[in-house]
Amino acid sequence: MNIRIIEDITNFIFVEDILEKSDVIMIPGGSYPELPEQAARLWENGYAPIIVPSGGVSVKTGKFNGVKSKCEIYHKDYLTECDFYTDVLTINNVAKEKIIGENRSGSTAENARYTRQVLDDKGISPKTAIICCKNFHARRCLMFYQFAFPNTKFYISSVPYYEKGHDINRDNWYKTDSGLNRVLGELARLGSQFNLEFLSLKDGLL
Numbered sequence: 001m002n003i004r005i006i007e008d009i010t011n012f013i014f015v016e017d018i019l020e021k022s023d024v025i026m027i028p029g030g031s032y033p034e035l036p037e038q039a040a041r042l043w044e045n046g047y048a049p050i051i052v053p054s055g056g057v058s059v060k061t062g063k064f065n066g067v068k069s070k071c072e073i074y075h076k077d078y079l080t081e082c083d084f085y086t087d088v089l090t091i092n093n094v095a096k097e098k099i100i101g102e103n104r105s106g107s108t109a110e111n112a113r114y115t116r117q118v119l120d121d122k123g124i125s126p127k128t129a130i131i132c133c134k135n136f137h138a139r140r141c142l143m144f145y146q147f148a149f150p151n152t153k154f155y156i157s158s159v160p161y162y163e164k165g166h167d168i169n170r171d172n173w174y175k176t177d178s179g180l181n182r183v184l185g186e187l188a189r190l191g192s193q194f195n196l197e198f199l200s201l202k203d204g205l206l
Contacts, residue, residue: 040092048130064081102114
């Protein structure tokens with residue numbers, strides 16, 4: 001097998017950046033505390049003055065689906081992903097006044113669009129931003145947020161992802177069924193979820 005196929009997919013999906021100090025940290029919605037924990041560390045280290053956690057309820061169940069790890073630490077009755085992320089951030093020493101939450105979105109695309117709306121409402125137009133996301137989710141997050149913020153320079157701060165007790169990363173994703181499902185699933189979504197964005201780009205609307 002030509003290893004270039006694996007290398008090309010890996011480099012496309014698993015975006016990795018050298019971080020720079022930025023105007024804001026953004027977190028797409030989810031149920032894992034590792035994302036807001038990483039955002040809190042970056043905030044404490046002065047990488048950005050504000051954090052925007054995003055996420056409402058599941059479009060499938062109509063509710064927050066529950067904390068997926070570290071339930072012994074984060075065990076409140078959260079109504080939305082944003083509520084959950086905000087609790088994680090405050091427990092990890094982020095000042096509440098430095099958190100601007102977005103609690104309506106139900107998908108990565110909406111995470112990006114509604115984050116843009118809440119920042120516009122606050123009169124905040126970030127020139128630079130850091131996205132904290134799961135490693136295999138990095139490319140899709142970057143694309144949705146870049147379309148929502150066309151004039152912002154983004155940096156990806158990816159978080160390791162574990163499934164069934166094993167990590168899925170750029171070195172091993174193609175060696176397990178769960179890794180293949182995650183990464184090839186991302187490729188499929190990348191090929192199907194951006195029609196409107198690219199049509200707008202073609203027509204000069206972005």
